[in-house]
Amino acid sequence: MPPRSYVSPARSAAAAETRERVIEAASRTLREGESIARFSLDTVAKAAGVTRLTVYNQFGSRRGLLEAVFDEIARHGGLHQLADAMAMADPCAALDRMVEIFCSFWSRDSAVGRLHDAMATDPEFAEAVSERNERRRRAVTALIDRIAGKTASPQARKDAVDLIFALTSYPTFASLSAGRSRDEVCRVVQGACHAALAPLINPSSPRNG
Amino acid sequence: MPPRSYVSPARSAAAAETRERVIEAASRTLREGESIARFSLDTVAKAAGVTRLTVYNQFGSRRGLLEAVFDEIARHGGLHQLADAMAMADPCAALDRMVEIFCSFWSRDSAVGRLHDAMATDPEFAEAVSERNERRRRAVTALIDRIAGKTASPQARKDAVDLIFALTSYPTFASLSAGRSRDEVCRVVQGACHAALAPLINPSSPRNG
DNA sequence: GATTGACTATACATTATGTATATCTAATTT
DNA sequence: AAATTAGATATACATAATGTATAGTCAATC
Known part of the structure; x- marks a missing residue:
């Protein structure tokens, strides 16, 4: 006879609460630890007050947990403001706003x-995170298309997109953060992005002859 | 009685040869493997035809081996050309050359x-590698000091140095390398560096008011 | 009251770094 | 020639982490 299965509101709610608690414990462990090296599922499980096997039940693997943490941070990280930024009339102002949002x-x-x-x-x-970064790349591409003059070559557009994509990446942010506040980093990145735009607007002065 | 010790030319030569063989095997393993995750001392030792303990004798630890590989690559990576570049009369040309060298x-x-x-x-x-990168930072700082006009503020200089440091870093290179040849990446980075220089030469147009 | 879903307890397999001890071999010293 | 020494080896062990397997617990649902 086939097993009868059912959905349980109370059980699902409890499971979801457990899941949230594990994610919270994981991001706390990541914040407090001084490197990813010491991030173990054992530590996370203890911090969340559950067994290591519960973590596997919920997330399947270490990677699954990390992806869940990333998505949780993204959900509360203010990236939803990107939509408003993209809707701005002035694409240059939108780019500035985008840099702010990512900083x-x-x-x-x-x-x-x-x-x-x-x-x-x-x-x-890495691939999972890269896919999530593609949203940023698409936003940059859309803005460049609006900013670039009709005479701007496809190559110049591609260069600008990739350069701004790199400038708004986490490694660049981390590198510039040594000795700078968030707002100062933002200002520097905005300036660099403006500069990356110049050859698109005034193609009469190519950067390399 | 105190133990008598001696230095043996043949022994040292053999040890040095073994050391080179292990470093070669390690960098080959790094190149061929698709990620650092699978880089184990066991694999390296087998590839070099020695025991894992020999690797420990020579390098002390996994980290010691990685540092040795990094230094070996740096020794044959053409960074010695940096001295010639820094000696160039035109600091802007020197910067272009520096970008070339690092690309x-x-x-x-x-x-x-x-x-x-x-x-x-x-x-x-990470700290060990960062220390080795400081040479690049010093070179950038020296060039910026030569390029910057007397009216350029210390803040503007610092911003330019840190920005160019980030632009010539490995993460930026790797990011721009998707779909670009080495020379194309070099061209894009050079352009961005030129743009980062602009506020130093013509401080009348600050990038943020 | 029987069953099911989430969690637990315990054990095990695998892989990696790193340490300890004894042994082997060829180069060197006496 | 014999003793010694440096470098490499063989073997074993300690530790920690991921991931799998199996059986058991307990409350929610049927």
Whole structure:
């Protein structure tokens, strides 16, 4: 006879609450630890007050947990403001706003730095994070298309997109953060992005002859 | 009685040869493996035809081996050309040349990428690599001091140095390398560096009011 | 009251770093 | 020639982490 299965509101709610508690414990562990090296499921499980096997039940693997933490941070990191920024009339002002939004995002939770570190040792996790970054690339591309003059070559557009994509990445943010506040980093990145735009608007002065 | 010790030319030569063989095997393993995750001393030892304990005898630890590989790559990576570049009369041309040199360096051996990945999981190794990068920072600082007009503020100089430091870093190179040849990346980075210089030469147009 | 879902307890397999001890071999010293 | 020494080896062990397997607990649902 086939097993009868059912959905339980109380059980699902409890499971969801457990899941949230584990994610919270994981991001706290990431924040407090001084490197991703010491981030173990054992530590997370103890911090969340559950068993290590519960973590596997909920997330399948270490990578699954890391992805869940990343998504949780992204959900509360203010990236939803990107839609408003993209709707602005002036694309240059929109770009400035985008830089602000991502500087806030990278600086909001130190766990994002640790998550980027985790990309180094787990190629599949790296791909998962890269896919999430593609949203930023699409936004940059859309703005460049609006900003660029009709005479701007496809190559110049591509260069500008990739350069601004790199300038708004986490590694650049982290590098510039040594000795700078979030707002100061934001200002420097905005300036660099403006400069990256110049050859698009005034193509009469190519940067290399 | 005190133990008598001696130095043996043949022994030292053999040891040095073994050391070289292990370093070669390690960098080959780094190049061929698809991530730093699978880089184990066991694999390296087998590839070099020695025992894992020999690796420990020579390098002390996994980190010691990675540092040795990094230094070996740096020794043959063309960074010695930096001295000639710094001696150029035109500091802007020197900067262009510096970008060239580092683009060559980052692209020369794919093992450097894996070594940068290793920084994520080993803070002390990260510090060791960062110290070696300080040479690049000093070179940039020296060039900026020569390029900047007398009216350029210390803040503007610092911003330019840190921005160019970030633009010539490995993460930026790796990011721009998607779909670009080494020379194309070099051209894009050079353009961005020129743009970063603008506020130093013509401070009448600050980038943020 | 029987069953099911989430969690637990315990054990095990695997892989990696790093340490300890004894042994082997060829180069060097006496 | 014999003793010694440096470098490499063989073997074993300690530790920690991921991931899997199996059985058991307990409350919610049928």
